Amino acid sequence: MTTLKTACTALALIMPLTAAAEGVELTLWHMEQPPHRVARLQELIDAFNAGHDGVTVTQAPQNWGEIYAKAPAALAAGVGPDIMFVTPDFVPILKQVRDIPSVQEFVAEQDAKHDFIDSAVEAYSYQDGVWAVPLYNMAMNLWYRKGDLAEAGIEVPKTWAELQSAAETLSKDGVYGLGLPANKQLYTDQTVYSFMVNGGATEIYNADGSLRFDNPETVESYTTYTNLQKLSPPDSTSWTWGEAEACFISESCGMILQFSVITGYDTQGAGDPADLGVAPIPAASADDESNTIAYANAGLILSEDEAERAAAQDFLAFLLEPENYGRFLNMEPGLFMPLTATGAEAESFWTEPLTAKYREQIEQIIANSQNGQLFGFTSGRTFPSIAAISAQNLIAETLQDIVVRGNTPADAVAAGQALMVEAAAD
């Protein structure tokens, strides 16, 4: 009996040491599934694991299509990830499932070190906390071919009126002047909001959380978009990003709104950096500053364990270090843009062959992204219902009400607000 007690005592003493020696294991979920992105992330994860004894990060790429159902279910069942790369609209959904601690202090520390773009931090700052660590940016831009504009004798459009005129001029010989989607899908949400944000309709909510979608600025933005959309190919009512990119690369569309076309243009199109043009989304009038929609993707720490949270912060800090950050962003060259000042200057970013080849375009995208906003995540006016509004693509549905069902912009926007109120109530 004494021997048994001694053995149990010894075991009890050894157990914690064994647990500590086992180290911290972190699972990272992200939606960057294309093989080259997974491979690049794995290189960085391997480098981190090699330099951090006792911490092992593993990645499990997920699909955007199901993640909105899968992640909450996995978290609720206790089999979710420890870290997840998210967009701002995802955070309110996950916050409803799990009590996520604020990372305000850590973000402030990284901000002091690397200088985040303010709007990126703002997108995750609400309800007295900062909920995720900004990592990489995607901003919508106007893409065109310099040669086409020069041949048509037109300047790069800076206003809505100039855009309309340029699109009409480029619409000839089977070419559609401007490719704009009208699908009930996220891409259309993004392109429509790119007009709203330039037309004074940036805010979806009032400060008290009530919806202010139905206002004259929104109606004007939809009117302009609808007029321009008439110059798009007939199948644009079912477009997502890929179809728009193909339309531009195949020279069927004179201009498009897209985050980036660089990889596709280089591998499937002309591949001529001297001819590829990128500009800010045109403003409503010459007096206005150009704005755009931007998705600041971030690292969300979901683990509730203190040691795991500390290790997760180490991993995210590792990614933000300039020597790693450029390689991280270049998992998809030309698409993912830096969110830090140090990252925008990092040698590791600019030495990637494709990034170096299209440096002029990428510098313009970075400049455009400085004014990036995201619907429902502006001015600290973020409320949980934005998750439902975003998930149901109600901004795009409002456009379909005009383009497909033939309603007037004013009626469609009023109906859109009613749908948003209904979604918020649910």
Add this chain to the structure above:
Amino acid sequence: MRRSWQMNILLALSLAFLCLLILLPFWWVVSSSFKEPQEIISRSPTMVPHSFTLQHFQKLLSSSAYPTYMLNSLIVSTISAIITLMLAVPAAYAFFRMHFPGREVMYRTILLAYAFPSIVVLIPLFGMFVKLGLVDTLTGLVIINVTFALPFSIWMLRSFFAGLPKEIEEAAVMDGASTLVILRRVMIPLITPGIASVGIFAFILSWTEYVFTSVLIVSDAKRTVPVGFSGIIGQYQIDWGMLLAGASFAVLPVIILFSLVGRWFVGGLTEGAVK
């Protein structure tokens, strides 16, 4: 009765039109997977390739986990089809050739599995599978596939059993055969076309299953073709060549299966079974 030549021409034209309608998309996908990227998205689509490359297949197989997805799909679909057949044949025999209390209610009830859209049961099922340790396992996928293929498979076999004359069974009973022997030695050989149909149905259902696999599988190494493939295509930027190469590969096993089992789709196997 002989058909008029006008009717023959009409039938031939209808057949040609149907073939064109069905085969044209396949032709476009397969032929385009061998085109250079620029030709794939060209403003003027080419039905006959003007260029030839294997780069999309090479990229698909070397830089992605597509071969792993294919292997997983083959394992899951084959096992699902076999288990479905093993359960559906005796169940259908019991439902449609035997008499027991509650038979009518039971065989109508099994179709209730189709009354609920899969998305409705997805989340509760996920929670249940977590408790059973079946999340992120191929076993879990087989269970799901069999669960959803089985009810319709039983119903499919009904018409095949119904087509068999009772006299065959009665003759076997008079010869002293037990129920199992009648099923194994008499019935199964006579419903081979039905078994082949159900096998193909269960295989294709499992091969194309997306919703449950996308949620129940977490790691890349366990993904099947539909889910894994949709991921490697990308969201914002699409590699059209790789997409077409993957789509061409994805239909191969189904075509091979049809070519192997298709010969069983001949009717009249029961002709002459009764003397």
